[in-house]
Amino acid sequence: MSPTIRSNSPIADPIRARLPLDGKTVVLGVTGSIAAYKAADLASKLVQAGATVDVILTRSANEFIGKTTFQALTHRPVTTGLWDAQSELNIDHVALALRADCVIVAPATANTIAKLALGITDDPLTATVLATIAPVIVAPAMDAGMYESAATQRNVETLKRDGVRFAGPVEGRLASGLVGKGRLIDIETIVGLVRQAVGVRGDYEGRRVIVSAGGTRQPIDPVRFISNRSTGKMGYAIAEAARDRGADVLLVTASDLPSPAGIEVVRASTVEEMREAILPESANADLLVMAAAISDFTPTKIATEKIKKTMDRDGDGMSLELTKVEDFMPLAKGDRLVKVAFAAETNDLEANARDKIAPKGAAFVVANNVSEPGSGFGTDTNRVTFVDATGLSDALPLMSKLDVGHAILDRARPLLIKH
Numbered sequence: 001m002s003p004t005i006r007s008n009s010p011i012a013d014p015i016r017a018r019l020p021l022d023g024k025t026v027v028l029g030v031t032g033s034i035a036a037y038k039a040a041d042l043a044s045k046l047v048q049a050g051a052t053v054d055v056i057l058t059r060s061a062n063e064f065i066g067k068t069t070f071q072a073l074t075h076r077p078v079t080t081g082l083w084d085a086q087s088e089l090n091i092d093h094v095a096l097a098l099r100a101d102c103v104i105v106a107p108a109t110a111n112t113i114a115k116l117a118l119g120i121t122d123d124p125l126t127a128t129v130l131a132t133i134a135p136v137i138v139a140p141a142m143d144a145g146m147y148e149s150a151a152t153q154r155n156v157e158t159l160k161r162d163g164v165r166f167a168g169p170v171e172g173r174l175a176s177g178l179v180g181k182g183r184l185i186d187i188e189t190i191v192g193l194v195r196q197a198v199g200v201r202g203d204y205e206g207r208r209v210i211v212s213a214g215g216t217r218q219p220i221d222p223v224r225f226i227s228n229r230s231t232g233k234m235g236y237a238i239a240e241a242a243r244d245r246g247a248d249v250l251l252v253t254a255s256d257l258p259s260p261a262g263i264e265v266v267r268a269s270t271v272e273e274m275r276e277a278i279l280p281e282s283a284n285a286d287l288l289v290m291a292a293a294i295s296d297f298t299p300t301k302i303a304t305e306k307i308k309k310t311m312d313r314d315g316d317g318m319s320l321e322l323t324k325v326e327d328f329m330p331l332a333k334g335d336r337l338v339k340v341a342f343a344a345e346t347n348d349l350e351a352n353a354r355d356k357i358a359p360k361g362a363a364f365v366v367a368n369n370v371s372e373p374g375s376g377f378g379t380d381t382n383r384v385t386f387v388d389a390t391g392l393s394d395a396l397p398l399m400s401k402l403d404v405g406h407a408i409l410d411r412a413r414p415l416l417i418k419h
């Protein structure tokens with residue numbers, strides 16, 4: 001069940017956003033690491049993403065953080081022992097394993113990793129991991145010496161060979177005060193990897209999807225550029241939706257937003273960098289969605305040194321000469337490639353969008369009136385119209401950008417070459 005987005009903004013109220021983990025059950029195993037307190041945040045983020053979250057605490061985890069916290073966050077009973085009278089595992093010890101769409105162990109201690117590698121099942125968490133056929137993600141957290149020890153490395157390799165996915169650990173400050181590799185990876189990344197894991201059986205499995213995002217920045221001099229108001233949120237939402245449906249995603253971005261988990265990210269600031277990143281990859285892609293706001297004009301000359309105020313000697317201002325930028329989308333070609341263009345317009349939405357279909361070779365254009373409230377740059381919502389060469393014009397209601405991403409993928413899916 002997806003909760004309604006609540007906001008003070010009147011435009012966001014009627015939206016019923018589809019949450020990325022709606023209808024999915026995630027079993028979260030928490031073990032006895034000092035990082036156990038971070039698992040409360042993870043449980044909360046998974047619930048906010050729409051998942052039903054069943055938490056299992058090892059006995060040591062229970063020493064660090066009690067089950068009341070998780071019960072309150074998940075609104076579900078929390079399992080702490082195989083012989084726990086209140087746990088359904090007392091009746092059916094593999095109940096959670098069967099129900100799970102994904103099992104995530106975060107934080108995972110060296111001890112639990114060792115038990116998992118050997119198939120020891122002396123607690124509800126290890127029994128659940130052994131019994132499940134759902135994807136298993138392990139996010140280790142421990143002292144760097146423990147992580148780098150021969151035994152732990154051997155156990156990690158064994159689990160990887162068995163198909164277990166690892167999230168981190170990362171380098172950073174450890175509880176001991178030392179700096180090293182053993183820190184729990186950030187919670188947003190774990191949520192992204194869970195979304196990817198539950199989508200592996202999605203309708204984009206085996207598909208290569210390229211998405212461009214953000215507004216390109218064309219340099220004027222070493223410290224200045226001309227750009228536009230695009231933040232990249234729309235492109236990121238499409239990339240995440242594709243990842244969640246099982247696609248292998250390349251995100252080419254001019255935005256400063258952080259890289260989403262489970263997505264290959266190439267940072268491209270200028271039109272030229274975008275072109276170089278996208279064209280060679282198009283040959284082997286199934287879908288290219290050009291959500292980036294690519295500059296139409298670029299400074300004719302780039303000053304090699306910072307342009308100074310004093311260069312305007314007579315004080316009557318300076319002019320910047322701009323040259324038209326060649327649109328590279330028509331050049332993106334591949335045997336299987338389906339292309340989707342974006343048209344950000346402030347007037348004559350459909351007519352302007354329709355004019356872009358043929359020259360860009362797009363299967364359809366996602367037109368959006370960026371001057372409408374709740375649409376366009378920087379918002380988390382968008383109102384778009386799909387326009388194609390057959391004369392179709394499908395105006396969608398105001399939606400979350402993630403839902404717009406899914407709607408684009410829904411429309412593109414039947415157009416993909418069968419394989």
Ligand SMILES: Cc1cc2nc3c(=O)[nH]c(=O)nc-3n(C[C@H](O)[C@H](O)[C@H](O)COP(=O)(O)O)c2cc1C
Nearest residue numbers: 031032033034058060061109110111112141142143
């Ligand atoms: C204060 C404290 C902090 C600990 N932190 C970690 C840790 O971050 N990672 C780890 O692998 N073990 C850590 N341990 C050791 C584990 O709690 C211990 O190996 C325990 O047996 C793990 O049990 P479990 O894997 O069943 O949760 C810590 C122990 C204590 C007392």
